Amino acid sequence: MQRLAALLVLTLAALVGCSAPVEPSPETASVEAAQSAPEPAPLPCGTVFTPDPELLADVTAAAARWSVATGCDIRVGQGGTRVRLVSEINDNGTLRPGLTHYEADGVTLVIDVIAARSAAVLIHEMGHVLFPRPGHVEGETALMSHAGGNGRITAADLEYVCAGYGCTVFVLEA
Numbered sequence: 001m002q003r004l005a006a007l008l009v010l011t012l013a014a015l016v017g018c019s020a021p022v023e024p025s026p027e028t029a030s031v032e033a034a035q036s037a038p039e040p041a042p043l044p045c046g047t048v049f050t051p052d053p054e055l056l057a058d059v060t061a062a063a064a065r066w067s068v069a070t071g072c073d074i075r076v077g078q079g080g081t082r083v084r085l086v087s088e089i090n091d092n093g094t095l096r097p098g099l100t101h102y103e104a105d106g107v108t109l110v111i112d113v114i115a116a117r118s119a120a121v122l123i124h125e126m127g128h129v130l131f132p133r134p135g136h137v138e139g140e141t142a143l144m145s146h147a148g149g150n151g152r153i154t155a156a157d158l159e160y161v162c163a164g165y166g167c168t169v170f171v172l173e174a
């Protein structure tokens with residue numbers, strides 16, 4: 001009985017050996033391609049903002065600060081996220097100094113700010129655009145907290161942004 005089983009195993013092994021193709025068939029190759037994980041798309045590490053002329057200085061300064069903090073190319077130019085100076089922002093009945101609008105396609109963003117607090121508000125709103133998603137950092141000290149923090153880019157701010165942005169450095173503002 002044991003000899004018979006051994007013979008059967010040998011026969012099966014021989015059959016398998018004979019039927020194994022030298023080159024993988026196209027079918028096998030496509031299955032392997034489908035099983036291997038797709039290469040993750042590289043995270044963005046550059047953002048262009050296109051401000052109204054009255055906001056050029058403030059947006060340029062804020063872009064430079066985010067660039068230093070993240071190591072990414074954040075700058076003012078044509079064809080970027082619009083930054084508009086408006087007289088009032090009424091967010092469903094709440095007046096706000098700044099607001100980032102998320103369009104339905106998840107890509108097109110517009111920042112609105114009012115003149116009175118544009119410098120302080122812009123860096124917060126621009127942070128929303130680097131890794132676009134609703135929500136804020138917990139607490140009060142982070143720039144990306146709902147309250148807007150104390151005006152410095154903190155570790156919490158960089159964790160928030162760099163979760164979906166290709167930061168090459170992680171430089172906090174002193």
Ligand SMILES: [Zn+2]
Pocket residue numbers: 124125128136145146
């Ligand atoms: Zn916000």
